Amino acid sequence: MRFKASIQNISTFTKLTASLNSLGPLAWVKLSEEQVCFTIIPEQGTQVWAVLSIDAIFATISVQSAANNVINLEVPLTSLNRALKSALNATSAHIRLTKNDKLPILALTIVTTTASNTYSAFPAAHTGPASHEDGFDASFDNDIGGGNRETIVTHEIPVRVLAPDTVAHLHEPACREPDVHILLPPLMQLKSISDRFTKLALADTKSSTAATATTSRTRLEVAANMHGCLKISIRSDAMSISSIWTDLNNPELDPGHVAGGEHGIAEHPSTRMKQLGTADGRSDQGWAVVSIDGRDWGKVMSVGRLGGRVIACFCHEHALILYVYLPNDNGDDESVLTYFISSYSA
Amino acid sequence: MEDEEPPVLTAVSSSARQLYLLLRCIAFSNKAHVQISDLGLKLAVDEASAMEASAFLDKSLFTTYTFNAPAQSQNPPHPDSDDDLDPPSATTPTFQISLPALLETLQIFGLTDPSTSKPPWARDAPYPTSTTFTGNNILGGMNNLCRIIYDIPGAPLSVTLTEASIRTQCDLTTYEAEYTDEIPFDRQALALKVIMRGSWLHDAVQELSSTTPEKLTMYAKTVRGKPFFALSSSGTLGSARVEFNNQPRPSAYRTPASTNLADPPAQPPTNLLETFQLSDPDTVLRSSYKFSLIQRAARAMSVATKVSIRADTQGVLSLQFMIEVEGGGSSGGGGKISFVDFRFVPLVEEDDDEDEAGDDVDETIMRHGSGSDEASEDDDML
Numbered sequence: 001m002r003f004k005a006s007i008q009n010i011s012t013f014t015k016l017t018a019s020l021n022s023l024g025p026l027a028w029v030k031l032s033e034e035q036v037c038f039t040i041i042p043e044q045g046t047q048v049w050a051v052l053s054i055d056a057i058f059a060t061i062s063v064q065s066a067a068n069n070v071i072n073l074e075v076p077l078t079s080l081n082r083a084l085k086s087a088l089n090a091t092s093a094h095i096r097l098t099k100n101d102k103l104p105i106l107a108l109t110i111v112t113t114t115a116s117n118t119y120s121a122f123p124a125a126h127t128g129p130a131s132h133e134d135g136f137d138a139s140f141d142n143d144i145g146g147g148n149r150e151t152i153v154t155h156e157i158p159v160r161v162l163a164p165d166t167v168a169h170l171h172e173p174a175c176r177e178p179d180v181h182i183l184l185p186p187l188m189q190l191k192s193i194s195d196r197f198t199k200l201a202l203a204d205t206k207s208s209t210a211a212t213a214t215t216s217r218t219r220l221e222v223a224a225n226m227h228g229c230l231k232i233s234i235r236s237d238a239m240s241i242s243s244i245w246t247d248l249n250n251p252e253l254d255p256g257h258v259a260g261g262e263h264g265i266a267e268h269p270s271t272r273m274k275q276l277g278t279a280d281g282r283s284d285q286g287w288a289v290v291s292i293d294g295r296d297w298g299k300v301m302s303v304g305r306l307g308g309r310v311i312a313c314f315c316h317e318h319a320l321i322l323y324v325y326l327p328n329d330n331g332d333d334e335s336v337l338t339y340f341i342s343s344y345s346a
Numbered sequence: 347m348e349d350e351e352p353p354v355l356t357a358v359s360s361s362a363r364q365l366y367l368l369l370r371c372i373a374f375s376n377k378a379h380v381q382i383s384d385l386g387l388k389l390a391v392d393e394a395s396a397m398e399a400s401a402f403l404d405k406s407l408f409t410t411y412t413f414n415a416p417a418q419s420q421n422p423p424h425p426d427s428d429d430d431l432d433p434p435s436a437t438t439p440t441f442q443i444s445l446p447a448l449l450e451t452l453q454i455f456g457l458t459d460p461s462t463s464k465p466p467w468a469r470d471a472p473y474p475t476s477t478t479f480t481g482n483n484i485l486g487g488m489n490n491l492c493r494i495i496y497d498i499p500g501a502p503l504s505v506t507l508t509e510a511s512i513r514t515q516c517d518l519t520t521y522e523a524e525y526t527d528e529i530p531f532d533r534q535a536l537a538l539k540v541i542m543r544g545s546w547l548h549d550a551v552q553e554l555s556s557t558t559p560e561k562l563t564m565y566a567k568t569v570r571g572k573p574f575f576a577l578s579s580s581g582t583l584g585s586a587r588v589e590f591n592n593q594p595r596p597s598a599y600r601t602p603a604s605t606n607l608a609d610p611p612a613q614p615p616t617n618l619l620e621t622f623q624l625s626d627p628d629t630v631l632r633s634s635y636k637f638s639l640i641q642r643a644a645r646a647m648s649v650a651t652k653v654s655i656r657a658d659t660q661g662v663l664s665l666q667f668m669i670e671v672e673g674g675g676s677s678g679g680g681g682k683i684s685f686v687d688f689r690f691v692p693l694v695e696e697d698d699d700e701d702e703a704g705d706d707v708d709e710t711i712m713r714h715g716s717g718s719d720e721a722s723e724d725d726d727m728l
Contacts, residue, residue: 193512238519244514
């Protein structure tokens with residue numbers, strides 16, 4: 001079982017792990033030479049199924065295993081994110097699966113070039129990173145390159161190798177065809193407003209009696225219609241507040257991706273929803289509504305730091321599915337993060 | 347919004363920021379009383395009946411202000427030279443709302459703190475619908491259209507903010523008004539009236555707050571025809587005093603200790619106290635207040651251009667702050683002037699029990715007031 005890759009896009013990888021980490025501490029990482037999958041399945045809250053093209057993160061990759069050259073790992077995201085954060089200024093970074101005392105680890109080797117030449121406390125060691133795979137985090141001076149020094153730092157992240165059987169029963173949640181699909185406004189904007197909502201509702205419960213304090217979960221209502229409107233709202237004793245975005249885009253369905261082709265689209269729930277509601281969002285009709293936890297939503301919104309288009313699919317009073325397409329150079333949306341948020345029952 | 351009956355109040359402001367800046371001055375309580383009249387909106391908060399504060403949103407702050415008295419005929423607007431609102435008449439709708447919720451709503455687009463943290467929308471927006479420029483517009487937020495509607499008595503007060511393609515509506519639950527009596531302040535029986543710059547009062551109170559005092563005592567006296575005004579604080583950690591000497595005599599005693607609060611020694615000295623009226627010039631006016639309550643007005647002091655400090659013969663203190671809010675685009679030129687009022691009930695003076703202490707303080711005041719001693723702004727009276 002071998003895995004070795006050089007990281008091309010450290011900042012994306014860091015932001016990705018940070019966003020995922022807010023939803024759960026452990027990720028199932030499925031590595032293959034075609035794609036990398038990150039899956040977070042917390043006990044409660046939002047599931048994330050991310051499928052990344054190799055070049056979204058890695059420059060080169062090599063994966064070999066007895067099971068169709070696929071490796072399944074359980075990775076602690078906090079450690080991985082911390083290690084990646086220290087690599088933000090690196091000139092290059094590599095990651096590989098290795099063993100330390102028979103325990104599997106992911107070794108992240110970071111090479112940083114500093115222009116400083118006043119600091120020479122370490123003896124020069126002309127050795128490559130390969131011979132230090134079982135050492136602790138270590139720095140080495142490397143005098144190659146005149147005044148520039150190369151610092152090599154290796155982070156070791158303990159992981160668990162998952163047998164194919166262990167993960168065989170894990171599947172993306174199945175969901176019926178959505179009633180409404182809509183392109184979300186910038187997530188950071190959405191997050192900022194919904195965070196204010198959550199704060200308001202929390203402040204209200206805090207100030208009121210203990211009877212209401214038990215329901216400290218803030219229930220945020222998110223709704224959208226097929227006329228470019230998105231609405232978030234929250235209700236408390238003292239107020240009910242809602243924000244409506246208008247002029248958003250409802251992408252057209254691709255007949256090739258809908259069961260039944262053209263006929264399938266005609267029968268699609270969203271086609272029916274198009275008949276209802278208005279573009280100014282003032283009508284009560286045509287909304288697909290889900291009710292979700294405000295704080296959980298805030299965590300999901302943190303993926304906004306990655307940028308990219310986000311399409312939200314609303315299954316009325318059932319679930320909200322977000323497809324976050326990572327921006328990449330060649331214009332294809334090969335990398336997609338899928339968030340499954342189930343609605344509270346009314 | 348039925349057609350048959352026009353809403354009690356429809357008010358549209360082109361700048362939520364103006365309203366926010368004014369209402370922030372009284373943001374120390376959870377619930378605010380709202381009183382709608384022909385002249386504007388009055389929001390009032392009180393604390394333990396020992397102090398009350400109110401901000402008056404004059405109808406001139408709004409581009410549209412339509413008030414339809416809910417029942418009977420509306421009272422004619424009271425002519426009021428003092429810019430104080432008269433007690434509510436029976437037909438002015440009065441109710442309570444959650445003040446934090448209103449403030450949060452007014453700043454929902456993050457219009458008040460562009461400096462804090464990084465602007466979340468200013469970063470490169472990956473959406474075709476929102477370019478960098480529209481993003482900045484949301485952030486800058488100087489001209490949020492803000493619409494306040496109060497449909498019928500008992501209905502929620504609905505505040506709608508519109509910014510680009512986002513519309514936020516907040517329906518604030520209206521609660522029954524809790525009190526009807528204001529702290530009585532007799533404008534006809536004024537013992538003292540002082541007008542000065544708000545920032546000077548702010549500086550003085552800030553200075554005094556360093557010892558976390560419990561009590562703030564106000565002294566006023568006319569010394570040889572010259573006004574004398576001092577604020578003194580006392581607490582467990584000690585006491586301190588800030589004096590405002592109008593036109594101090596250019597005596598040799600004047601040391602370089604004078605700061606921005608004291609007058610520059612150059613002639614003629616500018617008047618620290620724009621107005622100084624004492625009903626009885628022969629006696630020392632002395633009145634004490636709870637310091638922590640006075641501090642609630644600190645934000646108003648810091649933004650006010652002028653403050654009018656008045657005390658009536660009962661010792662009730664009224665602080666009236668004149669606040670200029672920037673035009674916001676709708677007003678023709680210059681800032682609009684708004685008023686925020688605070689009233690404080692005095693602490694009961696225990697003159698008889700603390701004879702020595704009281705006399706001692708008065709004597710030092712006299713000494714300083716007569717200009718025979720050094721005129722420091724902070725003076726330990728220990």
